[in-house]
Amino acid sequence: MAKKAYIGVDGVARKVKKGYIGIGKNVYGPELLSTAGMPFMALANKYYATHYHVDQDGGFATLELDTLVSSPADIIGKWWPDGSFGSDSVETMITSRIRTAVSYSGLIIHTEAYEITEQTVGIARKIRKAYVGVGGVARPCWSGGELVYYGTATALSVARQHLAATSVGNYALFGGGETTNNSNVIDAYDASLTRTNPTTLSAARTQPAGTAAGDYALFAGGYGSNYSSGVDAYDVSLTRTNPTALSAARTQLAGTAAGDYALFAGGYNSRGFSAVVDAYDASLTRTNPTVLSTARCDLAATSVGNYALFGGGQISSSSSSAVVDAYDTGLTRTTPTGLSTTRYQLAATTVEDYALFAGGNASGGYSTVVDAYDASLTRTTPTALSEARYRPAATTVEGYALFAGGFSSGGYSTVVDAYDASLTRTTPTALGEARDQLAGTTVGNFALFAGGYTGSFSNRVDVYMVS
Structure with a gap:
């Protein structure tokens, strides 16, 4: 383009x-x-x-x-x-x-x-x-426009890692996470970057997954006093409801959307690695489509065209997966070409006609690999990340897919890699604080990266925009 x-x-x-x-x-x-x-x-x-x-x-x-x-x-x-x-x-x-x-x-x-x-x-x-x-x-x-570092927004109300993020209406939401204890806090940022704190999650938990369907942002699963099946839904006014719980309690799952469905897939619980998929429609009614082709946790998820994609993940204590499972808007599962390398704790987001899976923890070390899937689920491999790392955060703003932070061979990372709709990579201004296990989402013209771990829990919110 x-x-x-x-x-x-x-x-x-x-x-x-x-x-x-x-x-x-x-x-x-x-x-x-x-x-x-x-x-x-x-x-x-x-x-x-x-x-x-x-x-x-x-x-x-x-x-x-x-x-x-x-x-x-x-x-x-x-x-x-x-x-x-x-x-x-x-x-x-x-x-x-x-x-x-x-x-x-x-x-x-x-x-x-x-x-x-x-x-x-x-x-x-x-x-x-x-x-x-x-x-x-x-x-x-x-x-038009140039991707720039905007600065910082008001800090999270509670410093934490392993939080989840998604957006609904005019709000970016950051929910749950881990501090010295698990957190139930929700921090909401509007399109002016004003922070508010709506009703907390129904239970404190770390490593939930977040995504949106219709007029609802959903936070599902995680780990609190035990593996969680809880689902908290926030509407465009930030009113919380609690739809039917997940069919299986689990943590380290992934969430994304296909059409009017919010899908939560994979994870880990007392029985081991999970292949379960829970789908919520725009009325928050739960169904259970075909399970993942391979049970796994610490996978990544995003959507492109008519498909929700779940890629990579951990399948045992010593091995990871390259499998990609795709669900269309009718919740039919297919398995397109897998990732070019096996890895887990990777990140995913979508820019225009491409779903991107980047970074991760691979058998040979931290990964720089980026796999891109178009709306026909054809895979290509654009320019690699500028730094090998795992546990980055990802989101998209105004035609740019951003992968920020993570953990590299040099320790906590500040690096941000940006891919435009032609899959050209640039490296905008780095995060203001090196950290991993942060979360990213978008509101208006702003991409927000919040929380994480720097050796201590972080409450920082770094903001990027297209000028």
């Missing part, structure tokens, strides 16, 4: 540094009036605003020619105070203004402006992704 966009100006391709689209709130009956600036500022009830980008020697600069006024005549009076422009035609007026823009030493790049017949104010919104139709399918053709 292209990372840059260009427009033609007098036969020359000019780079677009930023893209915007005007979005009005409560807008009714828009009527096209004329050409105007990019980004355009939508207007309120026969108000007009003009906001231009001027191409000056190949670089874009902003030229604001006007602010809100009450009528076309007011605009003309503001632009042409000497009265030399005699028409009240907005289209003619703006066209003339574009023609006479030579005094600004550049060409005005223009788009469309609208009169809004409902009292409203529009806002310029940045275009983050662009798509084109190919064979009736929307394909990404451009992604």
Whole structure:
């Protein structure tokens, strides 16, 4: 997918540094009036605003020619105070203004402006992704913005490792984990990174799994006073309910979604390694699809296209698995090509049309391997991680899959590896604190990595965003 966009100006391709689209709130009956600036500022009830980008020697600069006024005549009076422009035609007026823009030493790049017949104010919104139709399918053709380290959010209310993370509505949730005791705390961050603490989990436990289905974020399993079968569900208002428990209590399981189903698979309990799969629909009704093809714990899970994928895992005290089990939206299981190397305590997330499984603990040591599965479950192996490590955390934000932290041969890691939708790897700014056993999820334009272990329990929350 292209990372840059260009427009033609007098036969020359000019780079677009930023893209915007005007979005009005409560807008009714828009009527096209004329050409105007990019980004355009939508207007309120026969108000007009003009906001231009001027191409000056190949670089874009902003030229604001006007602010809100009450009528076309007011605009003309503001632009042409000497009265030399005699028409009240907005289209003619703006066209003339574009023609006479030579005094600004550049060409005005223009788009469309609208009169809004409902009292409203529009806002310029940045275009983050662009798509084109190919064979009736929307394909990404451009992604704007740079992945950057934003800083830290308010720390977790309790420092802990082995916590789980997922998102629902406008909230990123971090639940459970291990401190000197097991934790039942839920920390919630909204799209402004404000932290709140909703009702705690029904029982304190470490190493639960988290995922979302429909309007619910679910935290399932783990270990408290014993192996847990508990499931806590939080809706978009952060109200907690408790659906039917897992069919088998277990810890070190993995969770992801397929369509309207949240799936929890694998794990470990007093009977050993588990192959059980529990599925919860959007009404939180539990079913049990076909079990995993191989019982295992410390596996990783993510989704791509119509499939939930569970990859890798530990199958004995001394060996690990390369098996990948795929469940479609009807909960039918298939087994695509396995991972390219056996490993456990790996991480997984999805970027556009690829599910990525990265890192892990392998028989030959810590792993750098990344396996990618497309929506047809075809496997490829993109560029490896920049540092071999296990127990990293993973999440995706605005076209980037991020793998952060973990434990390497050098100890606790700060490294972050990012993969875009073309599977090109970059290494953004490192975490502010080296740690493993942290958790990652996304809210709005922010990727959050929280908690972990540094030699002591961590409450740090590192934040990345696309600028």
